Amino acid sequence: MDLTAREKAFLEKITPIARENNTIDPALYSRYNVKRGLRNEDGSGVLVGLTEIGEVHGYVIDEGEVVPVPGRLLYRGISVEDLVAGFQADGRFGFEETVFLLLFGYLPTKSELEEFQAVLGENRNLPGDFTESTILKNPSSDIMNKLARSVLTLYSFDPNPEDLSIENVLRQSIELISRFPVLVAYGYQAKRHYYHGESLYIHPPQPDLSTAENFLYLIRPDKEYTRSEAEILDLALVLHAEHGGGNNSTFTIHVVTSAATDVYSAVAAAIGSLKGAKHGGANIKVMAMMEDIKAHVKDWSDEQEVRDYLVKILNKEAFDRSGLVYGMGHAVYTISDPRAVLLREKAETLAKEKGFEEEFGLYELIARLTPELFAEIKKSNKVIAPNVDFYSGFVYKMLGIPTELYTPIFAVARIAGWSAHLVEELISGGRIIRPAYKNVIGKREYIPLDQRG
Missing domain, CATH: 1.10.230.10 (Cytochrome P450-Terp, domain 2)
Known part of the structure; x- marks a missing residue:
């Protein structure tokens, strides 16, 4: 949208003033011992919560000094290396097992995993005329923004969107985990058609395929993919599924959920966080x-x-x-x-x-x-x-995946960790997250309008 001459002139005049009035002296952060970015002086994160879902470990503190150690990532106490080695040794896809582990807290039996995979498959289809009315009629130049809008719109298709009972939240989480690949793929297809003039391909999701297979099936015009392509995408999904409670988007899930809002609002907020170039981008x-x-x-x-x-x-x-x-x-x-x-x-x-x-x-x-x-x-x-x-x-x-899908793929994976942390916050959080900010401008007098210079 083009700016009017008046709007352009106003912004040119007001922007430097707004910048000046929002610049805080960096020395004040040290004076008041502010944990900028929720970071301690040694670079470690400020401890603001507890979790049993994921652990990220890269150093130890020895007599006040940070000592680097080989990185460790645990999902529910299980090393990601062991998890990956387990399903790859069996020649299986691992993302669905990883989702089960993160969401419910333990490794499923063979029958439980098969049942869970079937439930995920049954929930992949989007409700009603959602594809036409929400995705195709309102395409977006950015797939992450489209994903957030789609998640918020799913609220309107949920017969019980505000119920924060754990059973209902788990139901909502499973549906979102199932539908994220479809929302991303269809958002991408709409973008390439309406913004780039390419042919529109809307393939129905396949209930018997893994998440990785389904995604490749949905984004490719010919629906073709190789086993090795699906396996490496599956690995990428597993590795991005969870990364502790302190990463920006997962912390966002905790913050927004602590306010007792609905699941769709919390997840949409996390998507906005993940979209950032300093995070998922x-x-x-x-x-x-x-x-x-x-x-x-x-x-x-x-x-x-x-x-x-x-x-x-x-x-x-x-x-x-x-x-x-x-x-x-x-x-x-x-x-x-x-x-x-x-x-x-x-x-x-x-x-x-x-x-x-x-x-x-x-x-x-x-x-x-x-x-x-x-x-x-x-x-x-x-x-x-x-x-x-x-x-x-x-x-x-x-894998031939377009650049604009890189961050959305991250979201397809991380919805698993977000959902697990959302449930954990509802069960074990208990208080709205509200850190403190110190006002450093001091008191100022109100000046009547006719006396202002």
């Missing part, structure tokens, strides 16, 4: 950076040439001038991110299958060179390693 930044590196480095295997360009990036002389090598380092993990370790193995295999060996070699070179260059240029002793975002976008690219 991180792998898109990695891919943009990699495209920039590939454009400016002639020989991807030349260590010195790659090193020289990474130095430019870290010195804020290249790419987006942020000084960041995206996908390297993590708020908690130090020596390693277990998700990245698992996904890297599959990425290497897929690169050989799809003919991306040279590009995979560039990723490996960047992963090896960046930690030492970061320490040298930033004068930092922080230990960093590739995080899951470093490889996930590359994996999706090799």
Whole structure:
């Protein structure tokens, strides 16, 4: 929408004033010991709650010092490595088992898993004329925004949307987990048709397929996919399903749920959080950076040439001038991110299958060179390693998945963890989450209108 001349002039005049009146002296944060970003001085997170769902571990505190250790990710006390090894050894898809574990707190028996998979399959279809009235008639240029709007609209199709009894909330959670892949796929199909003029493909979800298989089936015009493609997407879903209570979107679920609002409102808020470039959009930044590196480095295997360009990036002389090598380092993990370790193995295999060996070699070179260059240029002793975002976008690219679906796929996975934390907050939270903010402007007198300059 074009701005009117009056609106444009007003914004040009008022914006610098608004910026000035919302700038707080950074020294005040130290004076009042404010935990900016809910972070302690040593970078660790401020403890604001307890959970039994997920644990993220990347360092220990020894005599007041942060000591890096290999990364550990636990789902309900079970290491993600053991979980993945278990279902892969059986030749099974693992996301549905992971959802059961996160949501109900234990590993299902064979019959329980089969029953749960059937329930998920039965709930994939969208209600009534939802596809036509909500998705196709109101397409969006951004699939995450479309997903949030769709979730809020599902409230209107729920015969009992405000009931916060655990049984009803579990029913709502199961329905959302089942429908997220369909909402994302249909939102994508509507976008490519109405915004890019491409053919519209709306395939009905298949109740007997796994979540990963269904997603590939729904987004591809020919509905075709290979077993190995579905397996690596399934692994990505498992690795993104949960990451403790402190990540931004899951904390959002706790905050909004603590106000005793409905499930759809809480989940839509979490989607808004995940959409952010600092959270779920991180792998898109990695891919943009990699495209920039590939454009400016002639020989991807030349260590010195790659090193020289990474130095430019870290010195804020290249790419987006942020000084960041995206996908390297993590708020908690130090020596390693277990998700990245698992996904890297599959990425290497897929690169050989799809003919991306040279590009995979560039990723490996960047992963090896960046930690030492970061320490040298930033004068930092922080230990960093590739995080899951470093490889996930590359994996999706090799699967032929469009960039605009990277963050929505994250949501398809993380709805499992969000739902588990939502239930936990309702059962064990008990109080509305309300941290304190200190007002530092002081008291001011009201000035009558005719006396203002």
